Amino acid sequence: MHWIALRWLFEADTHTTTPTPMTADAPTLPTPEALGWWALRYTPHVAWQDEALMLEVSACERLWGGRLQLMRQLLADNPAPDVRMQGAQGATSLIALARLRLFVRQEQRPKDMPAGLPLDTLSAARTHLDLLARLGCRTWGDVAALPRGGLTRRFGAELRAALDAAWGLRPESHAWLTLPDVFEQKLELPALAETGPELMWSANRLLSALQIWLRGRQRGARALELQWTLDLKRFNGVNLPPHQQVTVRTAEPTQDMAHLRRLLSEKLALTTLAAPVSWLRLRTLETDPWAGASTSFLPEDNRKGDKLHEMVERLSVRLGAQQVVVPSAQADHRPERKQAWQPALHKDPPPTDKPHKQTKQANKQAQAAASQPDVLYPPWLLPEPQLLEMDGERPCYRGPLSKLSGPQRVEAGWWGDKEEGGQPALRDYYVAESPEAGLVWIFRERHSARFSAGEVRWYLQGFYA
Template sequence: MRWLAWLPPPIELQGGAALQPGAQGWWALRFTPRVALLEEALLLEVAGTERLWGGPAALRERLREQAPAHRQPRFWAEGATAWQALALLRLQCADRPPPRRLPHDLPMDTLSALRPHAQALEHLGCRTWADVRALPRAGLARRLGAPCLVALDRAWHECGQPLPWITLPEHFSLEVELPALAESAQALLWTGQRLLDALQAWLRARQRGVLALELAWHHDLRRIDGQPLPPWQALELRTAEPLQGTQHLRRLLSERLAHQRLAAPVDRLALRSLQTAPLAPASHGLLSPGAGKAGEEGEPWHQLLERLSARLGAQCLRSPALHDDHRPERMQRWQPALAPAAPSRTAPDGRAALWPAWLVRPPRPLDLRSDRPCLHGQPLALLAGPERLESGWWEPPGAADGQGLARRDYFVAHNAAAGWVWIFRDRASGDWFLHGVYA
């Protein structure tokens, strides 16, 4: 096992208790599902996920970049167990060098269970974990208690170490206390940004985007000028598309707060999600953002389409669009690039995932040899099929592209000269046709 330990910034408290236990570890759930808060540190078990991020070095670099306190990358430690990683982190924070042998030479004060007994153990000549472990277990248990032995066994990974794993709530809701009373709406922005950062970590871990959220603030006074005040005041933000980034949300929040007047000084701030939606990972475009000249940023794809359509004409720039038809050659049509896509009325055909990406237009007739279809002079072996298709009955024979009613049996075929191909037999005429080629 491989454990990484990180020292998070102080947790906001209200009434002496943490407002949201584990909220500071939400961002780490993007990298591994095994994240826990152990005493003052955040622990990540990454042995099962580090290969997905390109190896240990690449994962550590990503963690340093995306950790909320990435400006202090020295406060990272790595160990074979959670307690070893925590001990090494404590040494780093105290500017003490790591020992040569792990975990044998770790100082006693780096293990919390041994700290109350440090003076008694020093009188026995113990300075490190190995010195304590070398003492007779029965006598050590009578003098120090069983928890010390259990802690040492867990540090050596000789027994299980149950940890309170961090889990994400179903809905985001976070409340913090302001460091000072806010008397203007713009003064809420600094703490509001911290709430937005926590929201972003929650959205990324759940792979969702926010569509609506509510920012609320609590009044420090109950009455002003003899008039009762509501305890909370709130505003609602909505976005046209699911978002994870905080820059646009902060801009919206700043504009809304600029027109907001606080009824009284504010002492607490709360943020909760009202509506979220699944957010698919963004796919990269064919044109990179830096495709322009040196020192210039590239043009967004939709702006490029708008500019070219305006220059060349709407009919000169086309893009493929899905069409409601079961015949492979009619499943898409070319339309003006800026034309709105028509909603599909039929469910996608799951069988299309096994069809070739390259279709032959129009289908090419195949020769027969001993009732077997041939391509490039060699017979084709039928390896999968038949897959029956009947469609186009509403069109007259000879209709453009569709050729009216299509009654076909499709097969996956192969020979040494042509490779893997997709062919069909016309059930009306009995002829064979080549309709697709597999890459």
């Protein structure tokens, strides 16, 4: 057996045995559960023991190049770069923990291991230090030399069992850490928060834990929920809900915490807290398998800056979903209805209350036509077709129009649009030339046998450059 003990120390903890509590000015440190998940990358046997994270590495150390190389790798891969991490090794977990405590106190390890270890480095002996000192016991070996029966009757079985485990006379038992299937972490705030931005410091700790979980599970986050617990049940005579929350969604799975942090900051900046907040909880709503990031040897392919979808998501959160829109192809042959605008974060068209009576085959054909525009379509379309004046039977737009090509026949809306009173669109399109406007795109309305004939009308649909 071989153990590694790790501990994260702030500067104020260097000469103390009690970690400094988290404050708003302190560096962020992932939660204890997340630190254990990080250690699972190196060995499946990870457990917390008092203030240290214990790793049993006898079965996997050779995979990392030996004990020394593994220790260097652990120190280099510190999950909290702003917080000092220290480690020590030993044949048992108790010896590794005792050596770590000596290292934190900057004391030399004894030559006789483990008999020469100071007694205050053994957790099971800390409640009996005064009495043991009066008996002349200063080290582990002094206590181990006492009669077993008398030691057990006077100090309990725990101390004797700890000494036996330290010498390897009995097996150790630990509650091994495992990686959960779904991420959900709860954290108490160091102080009550009254505004949304004040929640970000503690949210950063949860995001650090999320990143470790995503890497361990090889997943990418698609949707997250940050929930906070209100410290009051009633405020200004109004009953308050126990919780509030915001949801963050991304277009693609991501492990980039900087992007999620920006999205969450934008959400919290626009959020008004109903009451002071005492607890935070972060959980994943949707994750996808993570394929990893691919890079190129070509320098022009490794561009710096945000990805397009990240910028769109951030602007949508800041300005509102309805203010950042993208075009969406529609299943319609009419040029003015081939494209619609919808929020960039909701690319799928919303369902309608009264679906069209199209067949599946007609819908597929219309979708194909919408996604493959005709080469005769002009680069500039009017928002709505403009009715043209007539000179006898000749349409006019800044002078009489001369038809150059056509007709291109379009029949759509036969399923009966409510906006058009159930009238289908029967059109013949032409490319025409205007004496002043140049090339234009016009169409003539045709009449169906189902509807009464009337005056022939011509419309202007678009312009050519």
